[in-house]
Amino acid sequence: MDPGLRFWLRYVEHGGGLAEPTGDGTLVMLPEPLADDFDLPTELVVTSDPDVAREDGTVLLTTGHPVLISAADATLADGDAGVLALAEPITPAPLADQLQERARDQFPVDHGLIDIAGLPQRITRPMLRVGALVSYTFSAEESYQENVECWVDAQSKLPLSDQAVSRLQRAPLAARPDPKRPDPTRAILPAAVAAINEAHRLLDTVADRRRHVLSEHASDAHHQERARARAYYDDTLRSLERRRTAAPPDRAELLAARAISTRKERTRRLAEIDEKYQARHDIRPFRLHVVAVPGWRVPLDVRRGPRRYPIERDWLPALGAYAEERCPHCAETAPLSASKTRLGCLRCQPMQGVRG
């Protein structure tokens, strides 16, 4: 079945209608409001096969049909937002020396060594999943809409790796919370909402890059159209000039005036071509999922000789790893370095041995 029709049947059922296969088509009963919206009868047989539609007199609905587009538009406008809580791990927290070893592996520290500094505490770390459609426009005639998605760790505001996303998507979900009891996941919502700007910025950056890739051909066409117009006007102006120099004075004056108007026309035409190829993009979000990931907050010390710099890292069983964190000073993500005066990343630590 055409994917567009499959979506529409689901949409109808979601809206209180009924759909049932019958022969080569599907019998659909539409509630009146939906029938009115689509300007269709309340009972009809639909198909995505033109052959069946022609012979059996059924309604042909395939991707691209206005009815399908309008249903898709309404669905996207309503959006898909909510919290998905991952199940609490059934195994106890890893042993302290295991947590310490994993921390040392994952966060190598220049001139320092990580030690466990206390007991892990249960936490829920929010991850933000944002889905959006990006519309790219390259010229009056050329536009695309692409589906993009971004996962951000709401606490660190760092994007998740593909591997982490894949693990989160496979992780089992928690049972639905008891509505009579306070929902623990609500506490993470403020952090999640605060991360939306970062997610949007990441989407925008990706869209910007994609726009450049997609505009490559439009840009070629732009240059070609411009060059063609230029060549045309240059040829015309050369011809006018040639005729002007050989013409009697009254005719020469006329040709000179024509050259002036041709130059103006050239300027106008080139500006029109540039205007036609203005590239831009627009992001339309339709999904906002907050994924509540259970884990343990582990107190750690980074030790350099007698100095100790306390830090915390969240061990997330669903990822099989600690959540990535930014540098406590500059918010960069470079590896840490323990100097004699502070713990920072390799980028923001004062360069040793170099005097300004």
Place this chain on the structure above:
Amino acid sequence: MSVGVLAANREWAQVPDGYAPLVEQLLRAPGVDPDRSVLVDEASAVWSRPGFDTILSQSRLGFTPFDYQLATMQTVLRRMRGRAILADEVGLGKTIEAGLVLSELRMRGLADRALVITPAGLVDQWREELERKFGLPTTIAARGRWEDGDDRPVVLASLAAARRDPLRSAVLDQRWDAVIVDEAHRLRNPTSASGKLARALRARYLLLLTATPVENRLADLYELVNLVAPGLLGTIAQFRRTHGTADTEVGALRNVAALRERTRQIMVRHRRSEVAVLLPQRLAETVLVSPCADEQAVYTELTTRIREQARDAAPSRRLALRSLTRLAGSSPAAAAPTLNKIGWPDLAERARAIRRPRKFDELLVRLHTHVERGEKVLVFTAFRHTLDALVAEVAAAGMPAAAYHGSLSRREKDAAVAAFAGDVPVLLSTESAGEGRNLQFCHVMINMDLPWNPMQIEQRLGRLHRVGQQHDVLLANLVSRGTIEQHILHVLETKINLFELVVGELDMILGRVTDDFDFESSVFTAYVTADDDAAFTASLHDLGAELARARTDYLHTRGAVDQLVGED
């Protein structure tokens, strides 16, 4: 900050445009509804139209295109921005490439209004291809009108109808999103009716399909390119200065490399030698069957009367006589009803009295042989009465066979093909078995009669001799000795080597004889104007010579096109 405070302060007002409704939804009912997520995923797939590096229509295709066809589609959409000349050698699927482009444009909502202009004989074939392979709804324009609905069917029109009013005005009245013209070399002359029509059509996307974008004159190429990309080759004066005058032969043009470079910006040409599309061989056999005395007598009497009457007959009577001649070549059973209608009941009676023509005997022998070898056999006839007679004879011989004809409903046709694909070894069929059905599991075809139109012979062959066929295709033409069909077959075999031509080449050859060349009509005219069979044979010989010349021309042109638009 707690959720309550967040909600009260409408903190999310700080989020970028478009997120606030989602945040409100999140705070109102935090649980994700999995059904809604699936619905939204599907909606985004319906709504999105990604860059042309993603092929949206692929999942909807009723077949698997070749890689070079997909690549052509992407080249046309991305680099050529939907305006191109598709100039593949014949038989490589220009129709498929155009269908892919059109399908992709429609999936993206870029070509709701699409017009396909084809030679009259190919309108139905285009309909089949677009509907069955691409799932695109079509409507055929007739008398200046076509059905138009919400689903905006692709409008199909023959070039002959579209270049004349009322259809001409109707198609020019529209602003089309996409226009496809098959056999577009017919548009080269800007002063012809077809050329004027093409130049007056308004379309954002334009595909011209022709295996011969240039004949011998350079002006041919200039005209076609100018239709697709006005100005790409400069003004006609610039073009002449750079490459040669309009009448310059392809072999004598200047700056070939520069011209190739330009034409490649809007032209795609694949050659058979470049793409790995291997078709099995066609092994054709003409089986001359000696008719029994009664058959022979009826046929001779009938054709004598036809020759006498047709010379001075009114056009409608002449057409009826032509049709009768063809029916008589098929079987006496096929001719009998028309003999009655035409006012020759005596002959009708004699035809009906022939219970089993000799061709039927030959067919049964051959069917037994093939079926014993475990081979499926597709038997073609052009006429329903012959089909009915065959169904009865084959059943009487105790051989399971399915019948397929145009009066069956779609479900009955499906059932017939399914039976043939299953246990039933024989499919008895009229021309309507075309319809793009997959019959490649069979490789034996028997023609009970020979269409006078060679294109129909090729279309029959095309049902089995197509990509996916694993065996050499065995074709037997059963022809009664002394019939017009015997003469036709002789000409087609000896002059143009019909059965060894590559798919599509026949059309190229016939299209070169004269502008509106009609083989069937030419044969009939030759028959009725000849005083006797010797004169008819001589006329057919002349016709054959014309076909042979057309074939030579075609091969010459193919070389010229390669020289101009091929690889350096």
